[in-house]
Amino acid sequence: MPIDAVVFDIGRVLIEWNPEGFFDARLGPERRKQLFAEVDLHEMNLGVDRGDDFRASVYALAERHPDWAEEIRHWHDSWIKMASPEIPHSVRLMRALQARGTPVFALTNFGIGTFEVARKTYPFFDEFDRAFVSGHLRTIKPEPAIYDHLERDTGVAPDRLLFTDDRPENIEAAAQRGWNTHLFTTPETWAKRLVAEGLLTPKEAA
Structure with a gap:
């Protein structure tokens, strides 16, 4: 056919598409693994893929994890570097x-x-x-x-x-x-x- x-x-x-590589460069592999273990960034991103507001989703997640807030906001502010x-x-x-x-x-x-x-x-x-x-x-x-x-x-x-x-x-x-x-x-x-x-x-x- x-x-x-x-x-x-x-x-x-x-x-x-390599967010892990972006954060490896910023934090080093061990700190990046800790970030991804403590904060479900990929689950948040699935919500964005389903139509959730991009900035609002990322910044709300940052507010829920103040210890990682600056790094989480990079998912929005530096997103094109991951893609x-x-x-x-x-x-x-x-x-x-x-x-x-x-x-x-x-x-x-x-x-x-x-x-x-x-x-x-x-x-x-x-x-x-x-x-x-x-x-x-x-x-x-x-x-x-x-x-x-x-x-x-x-x-x-x-x-x-x-x-x-x-x-x-x-x-x-x-x-x-x-x-x-x-x-x-x-x-x-x-x-x-x-x-x-x-x-x-x-x-x-x-």
Whole structure:
């Protein structure tokens, strides 16, 4: 069955996402581990991905943990440093697909506020044919509703979609719906898959 559209996750596929590395550089690995053990930053971030207000969520968490308040506020104030840099080869693949006439959709767990911050840094965020952003949809991967949004709004049949994501649970949820999937590890292996599917030539995928 031919592929009619390609779906990209964003974090760790098109841009890096490494908050642990950011705090390692600030605090050292041991203090960072203590911070993440005492403060559930990732749970707070899931709320942002579901549509909670970005700044309000981070600053409220800082108020609840005064010993870590300054560091917690960096999740808002220095967020783009955790979500950088872009992954150039992946961005080239996205653009190469579109140059061949293949629509490219984003399906991403991303907050409303954080997505707007990223758009100012990464121009390619405005180049997707459609972007399905969890904060706006109020549902996150791997919940079925977010995949359903993409299917309904694009009208592309599940078996005509090819989806790449770095998280196995997100890939499995898509596969259960009949999507073609690729677990993202490196741009090079993703490029090989796109060539194998006949979507790009080796030269276009380089």
